[in-house]
Structure formats: structure tokens, C-alpha cells
Amino acid sequence: MTEFIQITVGGVLVGAIYALIALGFSLVYRVTNVINLTQGAFCILGALSTYMLEVEFGWGLPAAAGASIVAITLIGMLVGAGAFVPGLSRLSNANMLMMTAGMLTLLEGLMLVVWGSQPYAPPPFMGMEPVHVFGVLVPTQGFWIIGTTCAIITVLWYLLARTTFGKALRACAENPAAATLMGINVSRMQVFSIALAAMIGAIAGVVTAPTTSIQFDTGRLFTISGFIAVAIGGISSFPGAIAGGLLLGIVTQLATAYVSSLFSGAIALGLLLVVLIWRPNGLIRAGTQRRQDVRDEPRVWKHVTRLQPRVRTVMAMIGLALAIALPLFVPEGGIMSSLVIAGILFIALMGLDVVMGYAGQVNLGQAGFMAIGGYTAGYLATQYDVAPVWGTLAGMALSLVAALALSLITLRLRGLYLALATLAFGLLMDSCAVGLADITGGPSGLVGIPSFAIGPFDFGSPVAMYYLVLGLLVALMLLLGGLIRSSFGRALQAIRTDQMAAAALGINVVRCKLIALSISAILASLAGSLYAFFFHFLSPDMVGTSRSLELVAMLVIGGEGTLVGALFGAVLLTLLPTVFQPLAQWKTFASGGLLVLSFLYMPEGIFGSFARWVAARFNKPAKISTSPVVSHV
Amino acid sequence: MKSIPAIDVRGLNRSFGGLRATANVSFSIEQGTVTALIGPNGAGKTTVFNLITNLFPADSGEVYFHGTRIDGLSPVQIAELGLIRTFQTARVFPGMTVLENLLVGRHHKVREGLLQQMLWLPSAQREEASLRARADVLLKLVGLSRYRDTHAADLPMGAKKLVEVLRALMAQPSVLLLDEPAAGLNDTETAELAALLLAIRETGITILVVEHNMSLVMGIADQIVVLEAGAVIAQGTPEEIQRNPRVIRAYLGEEVSA
Numbered sequence: 001m002t003e004f005i006q007i008t009v010g011g012v013l014v015g016a017i018y019a020l021i022a023l024g025f026s027l028v029y030r031v032t033n034v035i036n037l038t039q040g041a042f043c044i045l046g047a048l049s050t051y052m053l054e055v056e057f058g059w060g061l062p063a064a065a066g067a068s069i070v071a072i073t074l075i076g077m078l079v080g081a082g083a084f085v086p087g088l089s090r091l092s093n094a095n096m097l098m099m100t101a102g103m104l105t106l107l108e109g110l111m112l113v114v115w116g117s118q119p120y121a122p123p124p125f126m127g128m129e130p131v132h133v134f135g136v137l138v139p140t141q142g143f144w145i146i147g148t149t150c151a152i153i154t155v156l157w158y159l160l161a162r163t164t165f166g167k168a169l170r171a172c173a174e175n176p177a178a179a180t181l182m183g184i185n186v187s188r189m190q191v192f193s194i195a196l197a198a199m200i201g202a203i204a205g206v207v208t209a210p211t212t213s214i215q216f217d218t219g220r221l222f223t224i225s226g227f228i229a230v231a232i233g234g235i236s237s238f239p240g241a242i243a244g245g246l247l248l249g250i251v252t253q254l255a256t257a258y259v260s261s262l263f264s265g266a267i268a269l270g271l272l273l274v275v276l277i278w279r280p281n282g283l284i285r286a287g288t289q290r291r292q293d294v295r296d297e298p299r300v301w302k303h304v305t306r307l308q309p310r311v312r313t314v315m316a317m318i319g320l321a322l323a324i325a326l327p328l329f330v331p332e333g334g335i336m337s338s339l340v341i342a343g344i345l346f347i348a349l350m351g352l353d354v355v356m357g358y359a360g361q362v363n364l365g366q367a368g369f370m371a372i373g374g375y376t377a378g379y380l381a382t383q384y385d386v387a388p389v390w391g392t393l394a395g396m397a398l399s400l401v402a403a404l405a406l407s408l409i410t411l412r413l414r415g416l417y418l419a420l421a422t423l424a425f426g427l428l429m430d431s432c433a434v435g436l437a438d439i440t441g442g443p444s445g446l447v448g449i450p451s452f453a454i455g456p457f458d459f460g461s462p463v464a465m466y467y468l469v470l471g472l473l474v475a476l477m478l479l480l481g482g483l484i485r486s487s488f489g490r491a492l493q494a495i496r497t498d499q500m501a502a503a504a505l506g507i508n509v510v511r512c513k514l515i516a517l518s519i520s521a522i523l524a525s526l527a528g529s530l531y532a533f534f535f536h537f538l539s540p541d542m543v544g545t546s547r548s549l550e551l552v553a554m555l556v557i558g559g560e561g562t563l564v565g566a567l568f569g570a571v572l573l574t575l576l577p578t579v580f581q582p583l584a585q586w587k588t589f590a591s592g593g594l595l596v597l598s599f600l601y602m603p604e605g606i607f608g609s610f611a612r613w614v615a616a617r618f619n620k621p622a623k624i625s626t627s628p629v630v631s632h633v
Numbered sequence: 634m635k636s637i638p639a640i641d642v643r644g645l646n647r648s649f650g651g652l653r654a655t656a657n658v659s660f661s662i663e664q665g666t667v668t669a670l671i672g673p674n675g676a677g678k679t680t681v682f683n684l685i686t687n688l689f690p691a692d693s694g695e696v697y698f699h700g701t702r703i704d705g706l707s708p709v710q711i712a713e714l715g716l717i718r719t720f721q722t723a724r725v726f727p728g729m730t731v732l733e734n735l736l737v738g739r740h741h742k743v744r745e746g747l748l749q750q751m752l753w754l755p756s757a758q759r760e761e762a763s764l765r766a767r768a769d770v771l772l773k774l775v776g777l778s779r780y781r782d783t784h785a786a787d788l789p790m791g792a793k794k795l796v797e798v799l800r801a802l803m804a805q806p807s808v809l810l811l812d813e814p815a816a817g818l819n820d821t822e823t824a825e826l827a828a829l830l831l832a833i834r835e836t837g838i839t840i841l842v843v844e845h846n847m848s849l850v851m852g853i854a855d856q857i858v859v860l861e862a863g864a865v866i867a868q869g870t871p872e873e874i875q876r877n878p879r880v881i882r883a884y885l886g887e888e889v890s891a
């Protein structure tokens with residue numbers, strides 16, 4: 001019993017930080033309708049800068065913590081004013097979410113450059129010796145955590161309920177138009193809400209850091225846990241966010257103690273998925289229901305470029321010729337391998353483009369399918385000598401099954417909850433890859449995977465692999481191109497913006513989404529298998545959530561909804577670190593930064609912009625016939 | 634002899650919170666006619682459309698389509714039967730050209746399977762070409778050919794509404810429900826719309842139209858149903874409705890005084 005209480009106390013402490021992050025999410029969401037995924041990074045920024053000032057520069061704790069919190073609040077303000085608020089008027093909610101994922105990556109990249117990738121363990125505020133409370137051991141830091149959490153909740157409640165500032169903030173949340181008429185500067189309030197959330201995040205980070213070890217990308221885990229907490233508790237309610245955080249903390253701690261530490265992540269995700277099936281809008285519901293027959297995203301739309309068939313064919317031919325000739329000019333080695341990797345990732349990206357670019361369904365778990373494909377093929381090849389082709393096909397079949405299972409959950413979900421469910425799927429695959437060590441080799445990876453081979457022909461060298469991938473890409477491009485430019489492709493595009501109008505025209509939305517996700521999963525699985533055969537090795541972080549987010553970045557930077565665009569993103573993000581070796585540690589920063597910049601300034605991506613230029617130059621103006629007569633049918 | 638009505642609505646009720654959006658609404662529509670559903674703002678006209686197409690279920694009541702009961706079917710199934718609607722706020726699909734918007738309308742009638750489309754087989758190509766030809770004819774009919782390859786979201790309001798009507802036509806409906814198709818149209822465009830609707834009726838398609846523009850309604854409707862505060866207060870030919878004192882008080886009177 002004492003043990004149980006002990007663990008529960010630990011759970012409450014962990015839950016407190018989740019609750020604080022969830023609170024930050026909820027605050028920003030209520031004012032802007034967007035989940036700000038950077039929240040977790042604010043915690044780590046706060047913790048790491050406090051550590052630096054306190055331990056390395058020798059400032060006292062109060063000065064170090066104070067300075068850090070002020071600095072992070074300013075960073076929050078900068079993020080809000082520089083990217084978040086400008087994005088609000090230009091991007092759809094789903095894209096806003098992706099952009100904040102980009103900002104998270106950017107801040108992580110910044111921390112990687114400043115603090116490196118090693119873990120830090122900041123000292124507790126008041127010594128290591130835990131205190132006995134009724135026979136339960138509580139670390140002194142625990143009191144700080146609980147005290148701070150209560151203080152923040154009280155202050156936030158007072159701020160919102162009792163002050164003019166709070167009233168203005170609530171007015172923005174309830175009705176931005178009315179708030180504007182009342183003379184409230186809505187954009188400024190939105191920036192404030194983000195800065196306030198950043199401050200809460202920083203305080204939470206400073207206080208909790210001593211109980212865990214932190215490194216540049218721990219913020220991602222905090223963000224995800226906070227995200228799960230709000231999903232469980234309901235995003236637009238503060239008490240819900242707090243309850244969700246505490247529940248999540250307690251459940252994960254109990255699971256770690258009584259089931260297995262390797263699967264505690266999986267159990268939290270299982271909890272989330274159950275909640276999403278049972279109550280797609282969270283356990284605690286708040287706010288009014290929106291009218292269903294009104295489109296929910298009346299945001300600005302980017303240009304639509306259509307290249308004429310003639311122009312398209314010429315471009316495709318030039319591109320293909322270049323691709324075939326490329327190995328003649330590129331030395332065997334790093335760059336050649338990077339090109340192969342970019343090509344392999346592009347296979348997964350084509351799938352992602354079908355789901356995200358065309359059907360508009362956010363997918364933050366694409367790498368999960370890569371993991372299924374990679375591990376299945378790798379395991380079969382290493383354990384049972386199964387030929388690579390059969391292993392790859394088996395992986396694709398398994399991915400298809402996983403995709404169908406995932407759709408059972410996701411088909412009813414939209415926007416935020418869809419993003420969350422796919423993210424959870426990716427994480428679930430992550431924790432399976434780590435947990436099922438007998439099959440996957442655990443955290444250290446699966447070694448000794450052979451090269452890809454078809455019959456007696458072995459694709460051991462990068463050049464051979466290059467041509468194999470190129471052949472596959474051409475075939476896939478033709479197949480998907482045919483699908484996209486015909487009726488099915490148009491149905492997907494209709495679903496992207498207006499499911500209800502699509503359904504009213506007789507488009508079977510569920511079926512279309514199911515097919516799109518299946519295609520995407522199969523392609524990701526194929527990419528995962530090839531990836532494993534190419535590296536002769538596969539570890540969880542090669543096909544983990546960072547990979548999923550990187551794929552999204554590649555897609556957006558290259559150009560969504562263009563099928564070919566993602567290739568440019570993949571080549572860019574894969575080649576840059578290879579070409580500029582000394583700058584390799586800036587890779588994360590650059591990938592996040594480019595994602596944010598593309599969203600804000602080049603929403604059509606590299607290829608989209610290029611295609612628009614080509615269309616303006618080479619498309620023949622259409623012949624116009626005007627005869628506005630309605631007299632005959 | 635009375636034929637089976639194209640649409641038969643019996644006792645539809647639906648409340649939102651305390652608000653009774655439709656109260657015991659019943660009416661029926663003869664095949665091949667134009668029926669106008671009119672009433673002041675908030676009378677529940679759009680709600681009637683939403684209930685017929687089952688965007689949300691009715692609290693009680695029945696809907697028959699050519700004699701088959703359709704309440705309870707999904708919106709997709711209802712559309713597949715040939716009952717197609719447009720929306721009050723023009724809902725063209727952004728991110729697609731005008732032509733593509735029209736082609737989407739025909740999606741549920743496309744016979745070629747996924748594989749044929751993927752491989753771009755001759756049969757799939759032929760079908761695609763015939764769809765495009767049909768869409769071109771419709772665009773030319775209403776004088777929108779010059780917008781064929783324009784981003785649909787960039788069109789002026791009036792053109793968007795027309796595109797939506799054409800998109801619905803592409804679906805080869807037997808009954809067309811139009812929610813305020815003339816909103817945002819200027820007088821010439823409204824006259825063209827009237828001609829288009831009559832032409833559509835000529836081809837045998839039944840039309841139920843919600844409209845605030847009285848001259849349009851009086852000009853094309855064979856039958857008018859008047860809603861006020863969720864209830865049907867009158868039903869009849871344009872002449873009868875114009876003479877109905879209750880309607881004049883509830884609806885037209887308001888218009889005169891405005």
C-alpha cells in the first residue's frame with residue numbers, strides 16, 4: 001500500500017508538469033483556436049538556461065531562474081509576433097499546427113547548437129535528501145512542484161476572472177470580431193497569450209527539471225504528454241487540462257511500476273486512443289457546438305497552378321534525363337548515398353502527399369508505417385532468410401492492416417484530434433520498436449540486414465540502389481499521377497476543404513479517406529523496407545516521430561498537393577547536412593526554420609512556386625469562347 | 634391521375650436547444666416542377682434542406698423521395714439516389730479550378746475503377762473526356778467558359794453560385810435542391826439564372842429552390858411553400874400566395890414596409 005501511495009505521489013509530480021503544459025495549450029487555444037506545440041520547448045529552454053546561468057556562470061538560483069523566465073517570456077512574445085499571429089491570418093488550422101511543429105523543431109535546433117546533445121541534470125533547489133511524510137518519501141523538489149503548480153493555477157485564475165486584462169483575453173476567445181469592435185487589439189492579445197503560456201512553460205521547466213534529466217529534445221516529450229493531457233481532459237477547459245495532466249501522470253507512473261517501463265509510453269497512448277474513440281472531443285466538454293453546415297476553414301487559399309499536358313511532359317522528360325545522368329557527375333560516397341536516401345524518403349512522401357496534400361488529412365505518424373515496413377523486412381531477412389522482395393511485401397501487407405486499424409479511430413476525427421491520433425500512432429510504433437527488443441533489437445537497433453536483392457541481382461552499391469529507387473519512383477509517379485488527375489484525385493481534393501459538400505454530391509468520404517491512408521501506408525512501408533536494406537541497420541530513432549515531423553517539413557517545403565514537390569524538400573533537407581558537414585548540427589534548426597518560413601512566405605513550396613513561374617511563361621493562353629445564352633439546352 | 638411526388642415531406646420537426654427550427658413541416662413536390670420555399674430570415678428553410686439531405690437527423694418526421702423513404706439514409710446514399718443540393722454560402726471547392734469543381738459533381742457516377750484510373754486505360758480516358766465535354770457544354774451554356782481554368786475560389790460571388798448549380802447538375806440529379814442561388818447575383822445574372830432553372834426543368838429535373846428574390850420566385854415557380862418561424866403557413870401557386878393575407882402580413886408586408 002505504501003508502495004502504491006509512493007508511486008501515486010510520483011505520478012502526481014509528473015502529472016503536475018503535464019498539467020502545466022496542458023494549461024499553456026489551453027490558454028493559447030482559447031484565444032487563437034490553435035494548439036501551440038512549442039510549449040514543451042519553452043520548458044526545456046527555461047530549464048537549460050537556468051542551469052547555464054546557475055551552474056556554469058555561478059549566478060544564484062533566484063537570479064538565474066528569474067532572468068531565464070523573463071528571457072523565455074520574451075522569446076515567446078517573439079515567436080508569437082513573428083510567426084504565430086501572422087500565420088493565423090494566412091494558414092488553415094491544420095497548417096498552423098504543423099507550423100508550430102516547425103517552431104518546436106526550430107527551438108530544439110537552437111538548443112542543440114547552444115547546449116549540444118548531452119543530457120543535463122540540474123540540482124534540486126534544496127538538497128537531495130527526501131522528506132518523510134506519513135511514511136512516504138517525497139523529494140523536496142516535489143513540494144516546489146506542487147506549490148508552483150497551485151500558485152500558477154491561482155494566479156492564472158485570478159488574472160482571467162478578475163482583471164481587465166483577463167476580461168479582454170476572454171473576449172478575444174469568445175468572439176474576436178466583437179472584441180475588435182470593443183477596441184481590444186486582438187492580435188496583441190494573441191501575442192500576450194503566447195507569451196504568458198511561454199512564461200508558464202518556463203516556470204514549469206525550471207521547477208521540474210531537477211526531477212528528471214533533460215536534453216535539447218526533451219521538450220518534444222513534454223509537448224506530446226501535454227497534448228495527450230488536453231485531449232483527455234478537453235482542450236477548452238482549464239480544470240479539464242489540469243485533471244487530464246494529473247491522470248496521465250499517475251497512469252504512466254503506475255504502468256511503469258507495475259507493468260513495464262518499456263511499455264509505459266504505449267499504455268499512455270492506449271489510454272489516449274480509447275478516449276478518442278469513446279469521446280472524440282475529450283472527456284470534459286466545454287463551449288458550444290458549431291453549426292455543421294458552415295465550412296470551418298474560410299482561410300485564404302493559395303494559388304492554383306495547372307500546367308498544360310505539353311508543358312508537363314517536357315518538364316518530366318527533362319527531369320528524368322537529369323536523374324538518369326546524375327550518377328555520372330556525382331562521386332560515389334556521401335552525396336550519392338544522400339541522394340538514394342532522399343529518393344527512398346520521397347516514396348514515403350508521395351504517400352504523405354496523397355493523404356495530406358490532396359485529401360487534407362493531417363498525418364504526423366507517417367514514419368510509424370516506415371517502422372512497420374523496415375522492421376518486418378529486416379526481421380524476416382535476418383531471422384528467416386526471407387528474400388528482401390517478400391519481406392518488403394509482407395511489411396506492406398502489415399502496414400495495410402495497421403492503416404485499416406488506425407482508420408477505425410481516425411475516420412471520425414478531424415483537425416486537431418486527427419493530428420493527435422496519428423501522432424499517437426507514430427509514438428506507439430516508436431515504443432513498440434523500443435519495447436519489442438526480441439524482434440527489433442530494442443533501442444540499439446536491428447543489425448545485419450542484408451542488401452536489397454531481386455533473385456540473383458544484388459543492389460549493394462549506392463549506384464545500383466539509386467537506379468532501383470529511380471525506377472520505382474518513375475513507376476509510382478505514373479500510377480499516382482493517373483490516380484490524382486482522375487476522378488478519385490478530385491474527390492480527395494474536394495474532401496480536403498469541404499467534407500460535407502463532398503458528401504452532398506455523393507462522394508463516399510469514408511471510403512476515399514480509407515483508400516488514401518492505405519496507399520500512403522503502403523508507400524511508407526515500402527520506403528521503410530528499402531531504408532533498412534540500404535543501411536543494413538535500423539534503429540527506432542531512424543523511423544521515429546522526429547522522422548515523421550521531418551517528412552512533414554519536407555513535404556511543405558517542397559510543395560504540398562503537387563506529387564513531385566516533396567522530392568525537392570527531401571533532397572534539400574538530406575543533402576544540406578551532407579554538403580555542409582561542419583554545419584551538420586544546424587540541421588534541426590534549419591529544417592524547423594525552413595518549415596516555418598515556407599508556411600509564412602512560400603505556402604506553395606519550392607515546386608509550387610516554380611510551377612507557377614513555368615505556367616506563367618509556357619502555358620498557352622486558353623481560347624476563350626463567350627456566349628452567355630441560356631435559351632437552348 | 635396523380636403521380637408519385639418527387640419529394641414528400643411529412644411532419645418534420647427539429648429543435649436546436651429551446652429553438653424550434655422546423656415545426657411539423659409537411660409538403661410535397663410534383664415531379665418535373667419548380668417549387669419555391671420562401672420565408673423570412675431564420676424561418677427554417679435551410680434547416681428543411683438539411684433535414685431532407687440528412688446533414689443532421691430530424692427529431693421526428695418522414696421524408697419520401699419518389700416514394701422511397703430516405704430519412705435515416707446517409708447524405709452520400711441520398712445523393713446517390715439522385716437528390717442533390719447546393720448550399721446557401723457558395724461552397725465551391727477551393728484549391729480546384731472551375732472545371733475540376735464541375736467534374737467533382739460527377740464523381741459518384743464514374744464507372745471506371747481505381748486501377749483503371751491509375752493505369753489511365755483507354756476506357757478511363759474515354760470516360761474522362763466525355764465528362765470534360767459535358768462540363769464544357771454546361772459552362773458555355775451559362776457563359777462561364779472563360780473561367781474554365783480559373784481557381785474557383787477567385788470567382789465573384791455570383792459566378793460561384795452558378796458554378797455550384799452546374800456542379801450539382803453534373804451529378805445528373807432527378808431532384809435539385811437550391812439554397813438561395815440568386816444571392817449575390819446582379820439583375821442580368823438573375824435573369825440568366827431564371828432562364829437556366831426553367832431550362833433545367835425542361836429536361837425533367839424537379840427543382841426545390843429557397844429564394845428571397847420575389848420576382849425570380851414569382852417568375853419561375855409552379856408552387857410556393859411559405860415558412861414562418863419553422864411552420865408552413867401557406868402553400869399554393871404564385872397567384873394564390875400573392876393574394877394570401879397571412880403571407881402578405883408575415884412576409885411580403887415586411888418587404889413592402891422595408
Ligand SMILES: Nc1ncnc2c1ncn2[C@@H]1O[C@H](COP(=O)(O)OP(=O)(O)OP(=O)(O)O)[C@@H](O)[C@H]1O
Pocket residue numbers: 290291292293649652654672673674675676677678679680681721
Ligand atoms: N445547426 C444549427 N445549430 C443551431 N441552430 C441552428 C442550426 N441550424 C439552424 N439553426 C437555427 O434555426 C433557425 C432557422 O435557421 P435556418 O438557417 O434554417 O433559417 P433560414 O430560413 O434558412 O434563414 P436564412 O434566410 O437567413 O437563410 C435559426 O434561428 C438558426 O439560428
Ligand SMILES: [Mg+2]
Pocket residue numbers: 678679680721812
Ligand atoms: Mg438559409
